[in-house]
Amino acid sequence: MAERKTGQDEKRRRRSPKGEERRAEILAAAMRRFAEDGYQNAAIGDIARDVGLSLPGLLHHFPTKVDLLLAILAKRDLDSADFIGHYRSDVSGLLKGMVEIFRRNAEMIEVVRAFAILNAESLMKDHPAKAWFLARTAEMQKDIAATFERAIADGSIDKRIDSKVIAAELIAVMDGLQMLWLRDPDRFDMVGGLEAYVDRLLASLAPEG
Numbered sequence: 001m002a003e004r005k006t007g008q009d010e011k012r013r014r015r016s017p018k019g020e021e022r023r024a025e026i027l028a029a030a031m032r033r034f035a036e037d038g039y040q041n042a043a044i045g046d047i048a049r050d051v052g053l054s055l056p057g058l059l060h061h062f063p064t065k066v067d068l069l070l071a072i073l074a075k076r077d078l079d080s081a082d083f084i085g086h087y088r089s090d091v092s093g094l095l096k097g098m099v100e101i102f103r104r105n106a107e108m109i110e111v112v113r114a115f116a117i118l119n120a121e122s123l124m125k126d127h128p129a130k131a132w133f134l135a136r137t138a139e140m141q142k143d144i145a146a147t148f149e150r151a152i153a154d155g156s157i158d159k160r161i162d163s164k165v166i167a168a169e170l171i172a173v174m175d176g177l178q179m180l181w182l183r184d185p186d187r188f189d190m191v192g193g194l195e196a197y198v199d200r201l202l203a204s205l206a207p208e209g
Helices: 002-014 017-041 044-050 055-061 065-085 091-105 109-121 130-153 163-183 190-205
Strands: none
Touching: 017 044, 017 055, 017 065, 017 109, 044 055, 044 065, 065 109, 065 130, 091 109, 091 130, 091 163, 091 190, 109 163, 130 163, 163 190
């Protein structure tokens, strides 16, 4: 396993700037196709045409559609990790960070739509993204719950709060608001909806006097 990882790292280092730029174009085109057609229905040949490549030309960068999907998911993780980590220090910061994530997502509906579709499709048996979304959700719940547990321990929020329940609730609220927005982005304000929820939640968390 270590040898394989080392080989992959060396391959990444050998990529030329032009090659990296082409990979980024392919990933962006794939994201658009996945948003329009879903992963299962998207044709890799269409993605190749979208970026002016032959099918063999695209397969040089991504040998299979699964490789393309996993590269998109890995990029999403890299793009989000530093941004989310910045807000994890306390409950108030975490909740405000979630609002900022929504504010950022509101500027890239195509990406959000693609991930919502992939998330739903990953519920299907043997979907290649099933394990990734399962691990991602579990990690989110764990991280959110840990932030609330620290706040309970230092007395900054009500000790009766169930951190795991709150973590699940937050994820459900964010997913639900996002879905409403994707259905009618011109009429539904998902950022405002989350801000209102966060304000109510923060007000309810204060420890009893």
